[in-house]
Amino acid sequence: EIVLTQSPGTLSLSPGGRATLSCRASQSVSSNYLAWYQQKPGQAPRLLIYGASTRATGIPDRFSGSGSGTDFTLTITRLEPEDFAVYYCQHYGASPGTFGQGTKVEIK
Amino acid sequence: EVQLVESGGGLVKPGRSLRLSCAASGFTFSTYTMNWVRQAPGKGLEWVSSISSSGSSIYYADSVKGRFTISRDNAKNSLYLQMNSLRAEDTAVYYCAKAVRFLEWLFDYWGQGTLVTVSS
Numbered sequence: 001e002i003v004l005t006q007s008p009g010t011l012s013l014s015p016g017g018r019a020t021l022s023c024r025a026s027q028s029v030s031s032n033y034l035a036w037y038q039q040k041p042g043q044a045p046r047l048l049i050y051g052a053s054t055r056a057t058g059i060p061d062r063f064s065g066s067g068s069g070t071d072f073t074l075t076i077t078r079l080e081p082e083d084f085a086v087y088y089c090q091h092y093g094a095s096p097g098t099f100g101q102g103t104k105v106e107i108k
Numbered sequence: 109e110v111q112l113v114e115s116g117g118g119l120v121k122p123g124r125s126l127r128l129s130c131a132a133s134g135f136t137f138s139t140y141t142m143n144w145v146r147q148a149p150g151k152g153l154e155w156v157s158s159i160s161s162s163g164s165s166i167y168y169a170d171s172v173k174g175r176f177t178i179s180r181d182n183a184k185n186s187l188y189l190q191m192n193s194l195r196a197e198d199t200a201v202y203y204c205a206k207a208v209r210f211l212e213w214l215f216d217y218w219g220q221g222t223l224v225t226v227s228s
Contacts, residue, residue: 033211033213035214043220044220044221045215045218047214047215050208050211090153090214093213096167096169097143097215098155099152099154100152
């Protein structure tokens, strides 16, 4: 089972800033089957990125994903107030679909 | 519009049972793998169980294997989770999540969740 480690645990930034979130896998992720989800307080997670870099339907282009193998990055440019949330990466290439522990992006 | 609506959560004593339901609409339910994912208070996401479109393939997390049973009724567009021998560590919000076709572990739609609290 692939273990995903996200860093940092918390990111304190100002609106308009740039967020760079990391997700490292314990072994290579096949076919870049790596997804990112956003979760706001009291809400269900929302799929942002899949295939490491493909935005899901309706996701604004300030969200971008990159990486391959064991190292993946979610970048949010020009942080909007609604972007302050917790972000999870997930490996979905095989059973089970393991999640990282999450990175909280908070307002500085 | 895809909608997933969970129900059945509540306060239950350790060792007791509870059955969660998820009502689906806005897509052809019978053709998609469905999942349960949970989140303990203040914690991250934990996949719990998965059932294929026909119900022929079922998977469980080790933490619930032997205690939880996932099922579905395609005629009723509904997903279920029977939870037996509940423990305090099962306390969580339980989400119903739809998988992407042919990518059973990628979840594109989630319900709002139902809270299960296991406490004496």
